[in-house]
């Protein structure tokens with residue numbers, strides 16, 4: 151992908167290197183039209199630099215859409231650190247990375263992602279103000295999966311109301327693929343609402359946790375078998391690409407709503423699902439609770455305020471599904487349009503000069 155050809159539409163992509171610590175990071179700012187670009191840091195052993203850049207460009211654009219649809223005054227960005235966190239992650243490397251984030255003067259605000267944790271953000275914060283997702287003891291928002299799960303639950307309720315006329319999930323059968331940080335919390339909300347949960351995870355530890363904490367959850371060995379089993383709602387909560395050319399045709403659920411990013415292996419899956427009468431609720435709409443949680447940290451974290459904002463995912467989902475129906479397009483198309491519209495309409499306001507200088 152050629153960044154400067156204009157194909158990607160990114161404002162800025164910065165390559166950062168600190169040889170003594172082994173730091174190789176790339177920071178991508180897709181848009182600052184709505185505010186500073188917020189998005190996490192992925193620490194991952196990409197096979198090639200090209201793969202790292204591609205992932206960065208996709209993820210940073212995704213954050214701009216997610217933050218816009220979540221109603222945040224934040225643009226979209228993301229960073230990747232190229233390398234194996236098990237071998238490379240040190241205090242010095244994280245602090246070197248923090249200095250590069252600081253050098254962008256607040257145009258980019260970082261947070262956790264795959265391979266980085268709350269404790270890492272505490273270290274990054276020793277070099278820059280432009281960091282969220284720190285530990286609660288340091289004034290941070292802590293583990294963002296709490297409100298991610300809350301938002302997914304509310305997106306699911308809105309979709310249920312759209313399809314069945316009631317938001318209650320009582321008596322519905324929900325399949326969850328991935329019982330990690332989000333999947334576990336989501337299971338609790340679903341059981342409390344009276345749903346039956348059937349789930350799978352490749353990790354024996356995650357399965358054992360579920361067996362011990364929620365013995366009523368039915369556990370299936372294989373994720374493909376889970377997807378093909380009888381269920382009303384499917385919640386992908388593991389890695390991306392859960393719905394692909396193999397799994398989409400055998401899915402029994404009427405609704406798909408889950409936490410995983412990039413759930414559809416390719417854009418054509420969206421249409422394949424719609425043709426089978428499956429309502430796919432866009433991932434970046436329902437999984438925005440986590441970014442809402444960490445964004446709240448910027449003005450001093452207040453959990454109740456962040457929770458109220460994440461609950462609004464219910465209203466946004468309802469509005470979006472109605473608009474999609476009215477337009478006769480899949481919800482993913484409407485989601486992109488709504489996000490782009492807000493970036494254009496609200497972003498444009500910055501052209502109204504509010505002081506006589508500059």
Ligand SMILES: NC(=O)c1ccc[n+]([C@@H]2O[C@H](COP(=O)([O-])OP(=O)(O)OC[C@H]3O[C@@H](n4cnc5c(N)ncnc54)[C@H](O)[C@@H]3O)[C@@H](O)[C@H]2O)c1
Pocket residue numbers: 293294295296298327328329330331332333350351352353356373387388389390409410411437438440441
């Ligand atoms: N944590 C957040 O705040 C947040 C926010 C937005 C999006 N997400 C996305 O939601 C998903 C889950 O996030 P998480 O924080 O719970 O991650 P996690 O790493 O805690 O959990 C993921 C779980 O999925 C399991 N898994 C991996 N491959 C699987 C497969 N093929 N079938 C079944 N299970 C499999 C893993 O064993 C693990 O238990 C990720 O895609 C993440 O990017 C998370």
